[in-house]
Amino acid sequence: MSPERDGANPWTEGWEGEIATRWVALEDALDRALAPFGDAALARANPQPGERAIDVGCGCGATVLALAAAEGARGQVLGVDITPEMLARARERTAGLAQVELLQADAQTHVFGADHDLVFSRCGVMFFGDERAAFANLARALGPGGRLTFVCWRPFADNPWMNVAFSALRQVMPEVAPPPVEGPGPFAFADAGRTRELLAATGFGAIAVEAFDHPVSLGADLAAAVRMATGTGPTGRALPAADPPTRAPRVTVIRGSGARTLGKMAPASDRRQEKMLRLLRARQAPSR
Numbered sequence: 692m693s694p695e696r697d698g699a700n701p702w703t704e705g706w707e708g709e710i711a712t713r714w715v716a717l718e719d720a721l722d723r724a725l726a727p728f729g730d731a732a733l734a735r736a737n738p739q740p741g742e743r744a745i746d747v748g749c750g751c752g753a754t755v756l757a758l759a760a761a762e763g764a765r766g767q768v769l770g771v772d773i774t775p776e777m778l779a780r781a782r783e784r785t786a787g788l789a790q791v792e793l794l795q796a797d798a799q800t801h802v803f804g805a806d807h808d809l810v811f812s813r814c815g816v817m818f819f820g821d822e823r824a825a826f827a828n829l830a831r832a833l834g835p836g837g838r839l840t841f842v843c844w845r846p847f848a849d850n851p852w853m854n855v856a857f858s859a860l861r862q863v864m865p866e867v868a869p870p871p872v873e874g875p876g877p878f879a880f881a882d883a884g885r886t887r888e889l890l891a892a893t894g895f896g897a898i899a900v901e902a903f904d905h906p907v908s909l910g911a912d913l914a915a916a917v918r919m920a921t922g923t924g925p926t927g928r929a930l931p932a933a934d935p936p937t938r939a940p941r942v943t944v945i946r947g948s949g950a951r952t953l954g955k956m957a958p959a960s961d962r963r964q965e966k967m968l969r970l971l972r973a974r975q976a977p978s979r
């Protein structure tokens with residue numbers, strides 16, 4: 692895994708290995724930080740008892756559990772992810788739930804049954820190598836009138852929990868380029884107009900895009916906030932490339948430089964920053 696240099700995009704290089712290990716280690720903190728956004732998306736998706744859902748890029752399984760609870764024993768939830776470490780954790784968490792199936796596959800190309808009611812994702816649809824092929828594939832997984840609901844990031848500049856640490860990182864690693872403004876990457880769908888066009892061109896209609904802001908907690912204290920901000924997102928992507936002896940000093944710089952903002956994102960503060968995501972809903976277009 693190397694940071695983005697000379698136009699290379701680190702987000703196409705996958706989630707396995709150290710990135711996945713860190714994500715799994717931060718699972719509780721990430722689930723707490725992402726829960727308000729995932730819950731808002733789930734409320735819009737409105738999963739019903741007995742429905743069949745796909746959770747794209749399901750990660751460690753938090754939203755698979757929520758979908759399974761909403762759809763009940765008669766429902767079916769297929770959690771799909773490319774990363775074995777994430778799926779192993781999701782398997783542990785969903786053990787005993789007969790309505791859950793977990794699949795290691797690329798959601799861009801996997802041939803799904805065409806009878807699902809809902810395609811859902813909490814921040815798992817922004818990393819496709821070919822976004823058109825991927826969304827056309829997801830549209831084919833839906834039965835007539837089936838719904839797509841996902842939550843994804845608004846622009847990097849609007850997300851301090853990622854950009855504060857990243858700005859500090861660039862003081863010591865100026866060669867690292869900012870994350871791409873179009874996919875694949877966390878900000879692939881930051882542009883609402885472009886995203887609408889993509890969905891309309893790949894078999895979706897009744898497209899609704901909604902901005903959703905909510906305070907975010909990065910952890911119990913500054914140390915936890917620094918762990919989150921340096922272990923995930925664009926900063927987490929760039930740091931594994933640092934030689935191990937230089938990683939710690941770089942984290943120290945980030946901690947020092949970002950302390951004020953990151954400290955505010957710990958729950959002890961009453962002035963937490965907001966994290967801003969875009970909620971997206973669409974229906975499979977009947978004319979597809």
Ligand SMILES: C[S@@+](CC[C@H](N)C(=O)[O-])C[C@H]1O[C@@H](n2cnc3c(N)ncnc32)[C@H](O)[C@@H]1O
Binds near residue numbers: 721747753772797816
């Ligand atoms: C930002 S994480 C979100 C994980 C989870 N949805 C959550 O909210 O905790 C993105 C996830 O998408 C998965 N992913 C990336 N590209 C994928 C693809 N083409 N097909 C399936 N999963 C993919 C990654 O392995 C990772 O688990």
